[in-house]
Amino acid sequence: MIKIAVFASGTGTNFVALYDHIKQAQLPIEITRVICDQPKAAVLDRARERQIPIWTHRLKEFEGKEAYEQAILTQVQADNAQLLVLAGYMRIVTQVLLNAYAGKIINIHPALLPSFPGRHGIEDAFDYGVKVTGVTVHYVDSGVDSGPVIAQQPVAILPEDSVESLAMKIHDVEHELYFESLCQVLRDQGLLTVQDNG
Ligand SMILES: Nc1nc2c(c(=O)[nH]1)N[C@@H](CN(C=O)c1ccc(C(=O)N[C@@H](CCC(=O)O)C(=O)O)cc1)CN2
Numbered sequence: 001m002i003k004i005a006v007f008a009s010g011t012g013t014n015f016v017a018l019y020d021h022i023k024q025a026q027l028p029i030e031i032t033r034v035i036c037d038q039p040k041a042a043v044l045d046r047a048r049e050r051q052i053p054i055w056t057h058r059l060k061e062f063e064g065k066e067a068y069e070q071a072i073l074t075q076v077q078a079d080n081a082q083l084l085v086l087a088g089y090m091r092i093v094t095q096v097l098l099n100a101y102a103g104k105i106i107n108i109h110p111a112l113l114p115s116f117p118g119r120h121g122i123e124d125a126f127d128y129g130v131k132v133t134g135v136t137v138h139y140v141d142s143g144v145d146s147g148p149v150i151a152q153q154p155v156a157i158l159p160e161d162s163v164e165s166l167a168m169k170i171h172d173v174e175h176e177l178y179f180e181s182l183c184q185v186l187r188d189q190g191l192l193t194v195q196d197n198g
């Protein structure tokens with residue numbers, strides 16, 4: 001069984017999409033825990049509904065970011081998580097996790113990096129007026145949205161689009177591309193085989 005931890009801070013639609021795809025495909029992948037920095041985030045209810053364990057604490061409960069991430073590291077290592085999957089996790093991952101999980105942390109971003117990094121990729125692309133934006137899945141490094149790209153998919157911004165309609169199109173792409181990218185990463189790391197149908 002391949003063990004992955006999902007990190008999220010908000011609604012959790014990407015977590016649900018990954019969960020559903022893994023279940024539908026009957027892949028040997030287990031989401032060991034949802035890690036969340038916002039104890040009231042909706043993603044936690046989604047995890048509870050699916051009997052997925054959670055770890056949720058606010059940063060301010062700890063003596064700084066390093067102690068916070070050390071607590072997360074202790075938990076994901078105890079869970080034997082092999083890959084950390086950031087899915088709307090709004091914290092910059094520090095060297096505590098980067099060192100322990102070098103090359104084993106991935107993220108999804110709602111823009112075509114390196115364009116429009118940061119917390120507001122969808123709105124920034126819409127406000128800039130680009131005609132094409134999209135979704136990026138990438139490895140996480142010490143920079144922000146600067147790690148090696150794993151996959152990208154374009155999304156056209158039409159004249160009739162609002163930022164809301166664009167966000168819906170972006171999320172629809174995310175909910176397919178992240179699962180495809182996860183399987184590719186697990187295959188690249190020799191954890192998933194063709195025999196697994198992954
Ligand atoms: N080391 C990395 N950590 C994270 C990355 C990354 O590429 N490298 N991607 C982000 C996700 N993200 C955009 O995709 C993102 C999330 C949050 C922020 C940010 O600036 N957040 C807060 C608080 C920062 C903190 O306390 O950690 C802020 O507004 O200051 C920027 C980009 C996930 N992590």
Ligand SMILES: NCC(=O)N[C@@H]1O[C@H](COP(=O)([O-])[O-])[C@@H](O)[C@H]1O
Nearest residue numbers: 010011012013014088108109110118
């Ligand atoms: N900079 C990171 C970032 O903007 N991530 C974005 O947060 C959203 C989380 O949605 P979800 O909670 O419904 O999965 C997703 O659109 C993801 O690309």
